[in-house]
Amino acid sequence: MPRLPHPAPEDLRRDLLPLRGRTALVTGASRRAGIGHAVARRLAAYGASVYLHHHVPHDSAMPWGADRPEDVTASVLAAVGDPEARVLAGPGDLSEPSAPAELITTAATALGGRLDILVANHALSGSDGDLDTIDAAMLDAHWAVDTRSVLLLVQAYARHRAGLPPRTPGGRVVMMTSGQDIAGGMPGEIAYALQKGALASITRSLATTLAEHAITVNTVNPGPVDTDYATGETYEAVAARFPAGRWGMPDDPARLIAWLATDEADWITGEVVNSEGGFRR
Known part of the structure; x- marks a missing residue:
């Protein structure tokens, strides 16, 4: 196989709209304070x-409430960089076995028939x-919700991409984990840690499976992020464990995830990436 030449100078100049013409589904995008x-x-x-x-029913039942x-x-629309791009939204209870495949079909159809980027954030x-209080x-x-629906989303997404011309560019899957494998773990959230750990573990297998379709698969651990769930002494104690003296903000992992969705990250796949700002556990 011939070696690839160095990129031409014009290819090195960053496109200010690197995802122009691409389409994306972001799950769990229901709160303006969320990732x-x-x-x-x-x-x-x-x-x-x-x-x-x-x-919405999930967030309505939580202390922070629903938007x-x-x-x-409207908030996402205000950030649109390409005047021809669209922002659409719809509900879905991903605890239902049929919901993931239905959501992929709905999103792809709404976005013009092609879905390039899947960010499973929910x-x-x-x-x-x-350990003492968890039950079946x-x-x-x-x-x-945390594992089965994500795998079914990836399955439906892969089947959708298989119907496109071979090796159509732009195929991206980003899943979310939660630092459960890092020092200390999450002993107070055993069920959540177990399922997020499963996503981290399956990342490499999914990346290998989807490589032939030119789809990259990566998983991001955003670390502690201020999504309006912590206050008071707890908030200050966590902030003090970051070298920067502040919590991660939702846009901190968002910048990494957006980059993984661009062509610049075409060579990154099968990785679990920690975006924790040096958080000391």
Whole structure:
């Protein structure tokens, strides 16, 4: 095989809209304080058309409450870099076995028939405990949302991409893990840690499976991110463990995820990437 030449000078100049013409589905993009919303804004700013998945009943049951989907959509629309790009949104309860495949079809159809980027950001909050308090219902609930639905999304996405011309560029999958394998683990959230660990473990296998279709697969651990769930002394104690003296903000992992979606990250696949700002555990 001949060696590839060095890139031409014009190829080295960064495109201000590196995702122009690409399409993306971001799951769990239902709160303006969340990582999903930040990722969607970055992808839109880079030129992509974006479909926002939300499940309002989940957030409504949490202490932080839910945003109106139209408000989240408007915020992402305000960041759009390509005037021809679109931002759309729709609901989905991904604990339902049929929902992941339906969501891929819905998003691809809404975005013009092709889906390039899948960011599986959603997760189940609450319904968890330590080793002494977890039960079968907790484990099953986290399995259904945090792991099973992600794998079914990737499966449906891969089948969709298989129907496109061979090696269509732009195929990207980004999953989310949570630092459960780093020092200390997550002993108070056994069900969540178990399922997020499964995604980290399957990353390499999925990347190998989808390489022939020119799809990269990577998983990001965003570290502690301020999504409005911690306050008071807890908040200050966590902030002090970052060298920068602050929590991660949603746009911190969003910048990494958006870069992984560009052609600049074409050579990065099968990796679990920590984006923790030097957090000292």
